Amino acid sequence: MKERVVILGGGAAGPKIMAKLLRTKNYDCQIDMFTEENMISYSACGMPFYIEGLIENYRRLIVRTPQQFEEKGANIHLGKKCIKIIPDEKKVMLEDVNTKEISYADYDKLAVTTGARPFVPDIKNINLKNVFTLRKLEDAVNIKDTMLQSKKAVIIGGGYIGIELLEAFVVNDLHVDLIERSSHILSIFDDDMSDLIQQHIQNKNPEQVNIITDDEVTALVGEEKVEKVVTRNGKIIDTDMVIISAGVIPNTEIAKEAGIELGVHNTIKVNHRMQTSVKDIYAAGDCIENYHLVSRDYVWIPLGSSANKEGRCAAINIAGGYDTFPGILGSSVTRYIGFTMSLTGLTEKAARTHGFDVITTVTTKQDKAGYMPESENITIKLVADRRTQKILGAQAVGAGDADKRINTIASAIMADETVDDFLHLDMTYAPPYSTAIDPLLSAAIVMNNKLKEND
Amino acid sequence: MKERVVILGGGAAGPKIMAKLLRTKNYDCQIDMFTEENMISYSACGMPFYIEGLIENYRRLIVRTPQQFEEKGANIHLGKKCIKIIPDEKKVMLEDVNTKEISYADYDKLAVTTGARPFVPDIKNINLKNVFTLRKLEDAVNIKDTMLQSKKAVIIGGGYIGIELLEAFVVNDLHVDLIERSSHILSIFDDDMSDLIQQHIQNKNPEQVNIITDDEVTALVGEEKVEKVVTRNGKIIDTDMVIISAGVIPNTEIAKEAGIELGVHNTIKVNHRMQTSVKDIYAAGDCIENYHLVSRDYVWIPLGSSANKEGRCAAINIAGGYDTFPGILGSSVTRYIGFTMSLTGLTEKAARTHGFDVITTVTTKQDKAGYMPESENITIKLVADRRTQKILGAQAVGAGDADKRINTIASAIMADETVDDFLHLDMTYAPPYSTAIDPLLSAAIVMNNKLKEND
Numbered sequence: 055m056k057e058r059v060v061i062l063g064g065g066a067a068g069p070k071i072m073a074k075l076l077r078t079k080n081y082d083c084q085i086d087m088f089t090e091e092n093m094i095s096y097s098a099c100g101m102p103f104y105i106e107g108l109i110e111n112y113r114r115l116i117v118r119t120p121q122q123f124e125e126k127g128a129n130i131h132l133g134k135k136c137i138k139i140i141p142d143e144k145k146v147m148l149e150d151v152n153t154k155e156i157s158y159a160d161y162d163k164l165a166v167t168t169g170a171r172p173f174v175p176d177i178k179n180i181n182l183k184n185v186f187t188l189r190k191l192e193d194a195v196n197i198k199d200t201m202l203q204s205k206k207a208v209i210i211g212g213g214y215i216g217i218e219l220l221e222a223f224v225v226n227d228l229h230v231d232l233i234e235r236s237s238h239i240l241s242i243f244d245d246d247m248s249d250l251i252q253q254h255i256q257n258k259n260p261e262q263v264n265i266i267t268d269d270e271v272t273a274l275v276g277e278e279k280v281e282k283v284v285t286r287n288g289k290i291i292d293t294d295m296v297i298i299s300a301g302v303i304p305n306t307e308i309a310k311e312a313g314i315e316l317g318v319h320n321t322i323k324v325n326h327r328m329q330t331s332v333k334d335i336y337a338a339g340d341c342i343e344n345y346h347l348v349s350r351d352y353v354w355i356p357l358g359s360s361a362n363k364e365g366r367c368a369a370i371n372i373a374g375g376y377d378t379f380p381g382i383l384g385s386s387v388t389r390y391i392g393f394t395m396s397l398t399g400l401t402e403k404a405a406r407t408h409g410f411d412v413i414t415t416v417t418t419k420q421d422k423a424g425y426m427p428e429s430e431n432i433t434i435k436l437v438a439d440r441r442t443q444k445i446l447g448a449q450a451v452g453a454g455d456a457d458k459r460i461n462t463i464a465s466a467i468m469a470d471e472t473v474d475d476f477l478h479l480d481m482t483y484a485p486p487y488s489t490a491i492d493p494l495l496s497a498a499i500v501m502n503n504k505l506k507e508n509d
Numbered sequence: 510m511k512e513r514v515v516i517l518g519g520g521a522a523g524p525k526i527m528a529k530l531l532r533t534k535n536y537d538c539q540i541d542m543f544t545e546e547n548m549i550s551y552s553a554c555g556m557p558f559y560i561e562g563l564i565e566n567y568r569r570l571i572v573r574t575p576q577q578f579e580e581k582g583a584n585i586h587l588g589k590k591c592i593k594i595i596p597d598e599k600k601v602m603l604e605d606v607n608t609k610e611i612s613y614a615d616y617d618k619l620a621v622t623t624g625a626r627p628f629v630p631d632i633k634n635i636n637l638k639n640v641f642t643l644r645k646l647e648d649a650v651n652i653k654d655t656m657l658q659s660k661k662a663v664i665i666g667g668g669y670i671g672i673e674l675l676e677a678f679v680v681n682d683l684h685v686d687l688i689e690r691s692s693h694i695l696s697i698f699d700d701d702m703s704d705l706i707q708q709h710i711q712n713k714n715p716e717q718v719n720i721i722t723d724d725e726v727t728a729l730v731g732e733e734k735v736e737k738v739v740t741r742n743g744k745i746i747d748t749d750m751v752i753i754s755a756g757v758i759p760n761t762e763i764a765k766e767a768g769i770e771l772g773v774h775n776t777i778k779v780n781h782r783m784q785t786s787v788k789d790i791y792a793a794g795d796c797i798e799n800y801h802l803v804s805r806d807y808v809w810i811p812l813g814s815s816a817n818k819e820g821r822c823a824a825i826n827i828a829g830g831y832d833t834f835p836g837i838l839g840s841s842v843t844r845y846i847g848f849t850m851s852l853t854g855l856t857e858k859a860a861r862t863h864g865f866d867v868i869t870t871v872t873t874k875q876d877k878a879g880y881m882p883e884s885e886n887i888t889i890k891l892v893a894d895r896r897t898q899k900i901l902g903a904q905a906v907g908a909g910d911a912d913k914r915i916n917t918i919a920s921a922i923m924a925d926e927t928v929d930d931f932l933h934l935d936m937t938y939a940p941p942y943s944t945a946i947d948p949l950l951s952a953a954i955v956m957n958n959k960l961k962e963n964d
Contacts, residue, residue, distance in 0.1 A: 104880075109882075380933050396937050458917075464935060469920070480839070482912045483842070490814055
């Protein structure tokens with residue numbers, strides 16, 4: 055008899071599980087996916103670039119349509135929100151988002167891929183028009199439409215999404231005030247690297263961009279639409295629209311209610327096979343806890359790249375195979391108008407928090423032979439442990455090819471290499487691509503010299 | 510008393526040794542560098558791009574001038590060719606290239622960094638005008654001057670330098686016949702990848718480029734200047750200039766005569782500390798044999814990137830320190846007008862030669878999110894060993910960001926990773942930089958599936 059697989063959520067991990075199960079030979083299953091949204095399997099990461107205007111039609115962000123999955127034999131149920139998981143009866147309770155009608159679905163295996171949703175701070179008059187969060191495809195469409203009629207925007211929160219939307223708005227000639235509660239934008243980076251990023255952003259478009267740190271929006275003002283924002287420090291800023299990109303929270307309330315064990319930040323705890331604490335219930339994607347390979351601690355770093363890997367792992371195990379997902383390094387990248395910011399592993403501050411004997415270096419080099427016209431600077435910060443001499447993490451920012459270096463060193467960190475192992479790496483060299491001693495190897499040599507001085 | 514260090518050759522490795530020694534504290538030495546050329550420390554790898562016109566002045570290729578080294582206390586002797594090493598007396602015999610005057614220099618430590626020179630096949634009338642090899646800076650200047658007055662060129666040999674000069678000439682509106690003796694250009698790649706490269710080159714400028722394989726030039730024809738080339742297969746091709754880029758041979762005759770042990774292709778054998786078989790004589794750069802970390806065999810892959818690493822290692826040991834250089838992967842990259850070709854580790858053919866139980870995959874994917882305007886294809890060939898499941902090598906070609914992937918997997922090969930280890934690597938993802946599952950990880954997943962089918 056066919057196994058019944060129910061998948062809750064249609065973001066990145068859910069469709070990945072479905073696609074992998076549909077391709078798995080020798081596993082005969084009936085797949086039902088339930089989502090409260092009216093679309094599945096679209097690139098949330100692409101939405102800022104759609105808003106910017108780099109992608110004409112939002113439909114290009116759709117990886118696979120419900121029809122494409124249904125043609126392969128899966129059942130996609132749009133507008134159906136799971137409101138309860140009942141593990142004892144191996145069923146889920148569903149509510150139609152329009153009719154509020156209740157229904158049930160039985161499962162043999164359940165995959166919880168309910169993702170995360172924007173965190174909305176406590177701000178007065180948050181329900182005014184032209185105030186947005188960016189999570190669903192329709193949010194992207196609405197933000198773009200409003201942007202095209204706006205001259206001024208306020209972005210609340212300077213994380214990756216905030217910075218990507220800043221690029222989108224600036225390119226579309228808006229004036230933007232970006233308000234960050236902490237002392238630095240992109241606080242996922244160390245402060246010194248975040249300073250470099252902020253300098254670049256400010257210098258690039260000094261007339262158009264105003265970054266405000268150590269402050270937060272307490273109230274919105276307006277009749278119907280938002281017209282002003284008011285901050286704790288007393289700033290009053292005119293605006294045509296407001297974006298709230300102040301972080302996300304995991305959609306795990308139903309999992310918790312069902313008795314599934316939670317981890318950090320209320321994410322779902324899973325083992326290396328993506329199994330939750332409850333039999334036959336798997337989880338993957340933005341709603342789960344991650345194991346960090348360097349700190350060997352549990353973290354929550356929800357990223358599309360991990361969601362896909364976790365989905366693949368969950369699918370193999372759901373289908374009766376055996377696969378493990380070892381964990382993450384937290385590798386990530388974004389850009390702001392020709393300037394790349396990328397990191398992997400632990401920052402200096404994270405490494406200190408975890409008790410490493412931290413040593414760091416910061417080096418700035420040209421990313422290609424200096425005489426090549428396309429040559430640009432990148433600044434690389436390395437973080438290592440003084441005692442084991444192992445590489446703990448790296449951050450790279452600049453107009454140069456930064457993410458290439460981060461992926462190369464991520465591979466070394468994954469392999470638990472020391473700085474001395476790494477600096478002998480045979481990297482490719484030709485003048486349009488790098489320098490004879492790649493900036494990454496230069497950084498490692500500087501770190502090695504510093505480690506030896508400390509011997 | 511100061512130690513006397515003599516360095517023979519001023520290409521990449523020699524200046525690297527000199528620069529590192531000059532920076533070494535607690536090592537008091539007198540450094541004398543001898544070269545038959547009239548310049549040292551210039552980027553030979555940059556010469557094709559100077560010829561292309563990307564670099565205005567050839568002097569920009571000079572990394573450090575003799576004066577810069579002399580200001581730091583080294584003695585640079587231009588136009589002085591070493592014609593004999595006398596290990597028993599710890600001295601070298603030198604000839605002035607202009608006056609032919611003989612002189613001697615004593616050493617405590619000797620560094621042989623004599624590099625390599627172009628291999629010139631046996632071709633009739635090779636001494637006609639407008640026939641060039643590219644090795645020295647003056648060659649680059651002469652080739653550029655002649656190119657600017659030419660309409661047609663013949664390139665003999667389709668290796669990296671041949672392809673880079675092809676780009677230079679095509680961009681400068683010349684018609685080029687490229688004649689390759691073997692069945693494929695860039696035979697450092699596997700034939701299937703070389704075919705993709707050749708297709709791209711032919712399709713890019715079909716009117717301007719004619720690639721001829723399985724043929725070789727036997728004679729040149731002309732009064733004073735070359736006017737035609739004649740091939741073994743009877744082709745007669747009109748031309749204004751000829752480039753011979755048919756490989757290189759190491760400058761090791763004086764080392765051999767001095768009793769220094771040679772390795773493959775008459776290169777100098779060194780240990781991991783860059784010591785030759787003769788006491789106090791070190792060698793580095795294009796003239797030495799390389800240890801290949803994957804095949805665990807000796808090869809000759811002369812590259813600027815290795816020369817710098819070897820130079821650094823030699824300098825540390827010359828100065829009484831301890832450093833080892835583990836070996837190479839043969840990582841390399843070049844481009845042809847927006848198309849990147851890059852590799853690391855063993856090709857399929859090399860892996861078979863070395864007795865591995867070879868399994869390969871070839872996958873083509875977009876290098877960035879498909880909806881991003883800058884997205885381009887790359888084709889990745891992976892080579893693995895069926896029994897150990899280890900990654901042996903990778904080749905990547907395409908308009909997309911290929912060398913980024915090669916460096917990332919080079920790092921994994923260096924760490925002796927299996928395909929299954931590697932496919933879990935946490936690579937950065939954002940739509941302008943990659944896909945949620947990077948093409949490299951896709952390739953590894955396909956390889957892993959293939960390995961499992963074979964289990």
